[in-house]
Amino acid sequence: MSQKKETLPLLLSLILTISLVFAGLWFLMERWAQITKQNPNNPSPTNSPTQSISNNVINPNPPATNCNIPNLPQGIFNYGGSTTWAPIRRDVDSVLKSNCPQFDLRYTQPINEKPGSGTGIKMLIASQLAFAQSxxxxxxxxxxxxxxxxxxxxxxxxxxxxxxIAVNHNLNIPGLTVAQIKDIYTSKITNWQQLGGTNLPIIPLSRSKEAGGTVEFFVENVLNKDQFGSNINYIGTTTEAIRKVAITPGAIYYGSAPEIVPQCTIKSLPIGRTSDQLVAPYQQPETTPSECANKPNQLNSQDFRTGNYPITRNLFVIVKQNGQTDQQAGEAYANWLVTPQGQELIEKAGFVRIK
Structure with missing residues (x-):
């Protein structure tokens, strides 16, 4: 009788142990099946280095966004170039990056040269950029x-x-012709009295020829490839030039219209092909200095678009035609900029629509 009583508890303990072992095995098999289903190429639940890179750098299934750009590649793309493009990089490209995070644009400056259109194109040719702005x-x-x-x-x-063209607020002349601007910057005209102003030496300011596309365009199209005169005061940036013009009665400077026209400390002159056809770069009526802080002058977009304003130019995306991802990235970027949304943003950044 005593032996039967001892056998029963032992039997129950054995059954319980076997049940627990089978339950544990069932749990492990179920868990293994789940892991294998989530990552069929890597059944190990341990993150490998490749898996970690995949999670942090390249996302094959990016989250849904407002990105709707045909042929837009995924990855990191270096770009750069013209300093004139700075407002577009700030106000336009930021929207593109927000809408399409998988198209990661990284502005890249040259190491030993000043940024500019020419430098950007040089970096593009050297495969340091995917595309350039010029x-x-x-x-x-x-x-x-x-x-x-x-x-x-x-x-x-x-x-x-x-x-x-930027001059000091106290300069009292109606405007300049393109020929007169050329004569100022080639030292043929050196006093404002020669142009109907007061007896005041002209102090022409310019960035260096190596500075970028604006200077190159000016030399090519306004100076007709003539050399700068000996009285040119070279200056590093447009910001520095505007400050100097504001405190120097005889100073004059040229620059991209969106950088000059809204400034309150200087004034921009009407210019023309002839003296009787002067066209203002700003919308009429001109804002007074006292009103400028709250209501800066706006670009004369209509005359820029029609060509009535005599010194206009296009802004370009420069694309490498090599049939590779860089070409795809540059073309997709340019195509987005000429969409209705891109053109609206470009206009808000201070430039004129091309479409």
Whole structure:
């Protein structure tokens, strides 16, 4: 009797142990099946280095966004170039990056040179950029350098800009012709009295030729490739130039219209092909200095678009035609800029629509 009583508890303990073992095995098999289903190429639940990179850098299934751009590649794309493009990089490209985070644009400056259109194109040819932003057209020698490396360059116009002339608020002249601007910057006209103003020496300011596309465009199209005069005061940036013009009665400076026209400390002059056809770079009526802080002058978009304003230019996306991802990235970016949304944002950034 005593032996039967001892056998029963032992039997029950054995049954319980076997049940627990089977339950544990069932749990482990179910868990293994779930892991394998989530990652069929890697049944191990431990994150491998490849898996970690995949999670943090390249997302094959990005979250749904407002991104609706055909042929937009995914990845990190370096770009840069013209300083004139700074408002677009700030106000327009930021929207693109927000809508399409998988298209990661990274502005890249040159290491040992000043940023500008020419430097950007040089970096593009050297494969340091995926595409470049330029305020001038491609030069034949740049395309020749690219072709020697097995590809060509293409320029895609996306906006209209103009060159505005900045002078001190106290300068009392109605405006300048393009020929007079050329004579000032080639030292043929050196006193404002020669242009109907007061007896005051002219102090022409300019960035260096190496500074970028605006200077190159000015030399090519306003100076007709003539050399700067000996009295030019070279200055580093447009910001520095505006400050100097504001405190120097005889100073004059040229720059991208969106950088000049809204400024309150200087005034921008009407210019024309002839003295009886002067066109203001700002919308009429001109804002007075006392009103400027709350109501800055706006670009004369209509005359810029029609060409009535005599010194206008296109802004270009420069694309490497090599049939690779860089070309795809540059073309997709340019195509987005000429969409209704892109053109509206460009206009808000201070430039003129091309469409």
């Amino acid at each position: 305020s001038r057209s491609i030069k034949p020698e740049e395309n020749a350098t690219a072709q020697a490396k097995g590809f060509s360059l293409k320029e895609i116009p996306v906006a209209i800009d103009g060159i505005a």
